[in-house]
Amino acid sequence: MALIDAPEREAGDAAAPAAPGLGELFVAFAKMSLAGFGGVLVWARRAIVEQHRWMTAEEFNETFALCHFLPGPNIVNLSVVFGSRFRGIPGAIAAFAGLLGPPLLIVTLLAVLYAHYGELDTLRRILAGVSYAAIGLLFAVVFKMLMPLLRKRDPVAIGLLAAVFVAVGILRLPMPWVLAVAVPLSIGATYLLRRRTA
Known part of the structure; x- marks a missing residue:
């Protein structure tokens, strides 16, 4: 079963098929x-x-x-x-x-x-x-x-991913508390990055 090698449609590639019924x-x-x-x-x-x-x-x-x-x-x-x-x-x-x-x-x-x-x-x-x-x-x-x-090579996103993994997976901090910190941080980081590129 080739779960890893199957091709994926990237944004901007072939048009998406019709919506499913x-x-x-x-x-x-x-x-x-x-x-x-x-x-x-x-x-x-x-x-x-x-x-x-x-x-x-x-x-x-x-x-x-x-x-x-x-x-x-x-x-x-x-x-x-x-x-x-x-x-x-x-x-x-x-x-x-x-x-x-x-x-x-x-x-x-x-x-x-x-x-x-x-x-x-x-x-x-x-x-x-x-x-x-x-x-x-x-x-x-x-x-x-x-x-x-990982393909985007966005250091902020990868840093947030690593921080959440360490907090939940290694330090065993409660997920709601980690999300309460990580979500505003990720929204703020995205807002600042888009503002710089605009």
């Missing part, structure tokens, strides 16, 4: 959710940016960053924001239903099976293997989301 939104998010063992972000980015080219890599990163500030799971927020961007409230509902409907049915069935067979050692080993694969997919998508930022 309601059925297309439902099916696309249903496929993402059914493929997304261990997390849907990998498959959401792959489908939205690389396969359908509904967004550029930068647009996806910006939309996903916005979804971090909304309450609830990030990928659910992404489905609602993405669907409403193209088709308004009906689009948000279609993407949301596609994302959560099929897995809800499958998880309900698996919960019944797990209640009967959850103590089997073979099943535990299978679940451990799946978790390792999910971690690998997560690292792949983080790398791909990082590339547009």
Whole structure:
């Protein structure tokens, strides 16, 4: 599976395809959710940016960053924001239903099976293997989301990225406090840079 080598549409390249319809939104998010063992972000980015080219890599990163500030799971927020961007409230509902409907049915069935067979050692080993694969997919998508930022070679953005990583990942500071500092800093830095170039 070539998750890292697939070509991406950069801003200004080929024109974006037509906006997806309601059925297309439902099916696309249903496929993402059914493929997304261990997390849907990998498959959401792959489908939205690389396969359908509904967004550029930068647009996806910006939309996903916005979804971090909304309450609830990030990928659910992404489905609602993405669907409403193209088709308004009906689009948000279609993407949301596609994302959560099929897995809800499958998880309900698996919960019944797990209640009967959850103590089997073979099943535990299978679940451990799946978790390792999910971690690998997560690292792949983080790398791909990082590339547009690194290509710009913007020292302020890279500095903010490093500072937030150190604060949350190494120092284990609470995420809300880190975001309360990082968001105004990033907005201020962007404003000052644009003012200088204008």
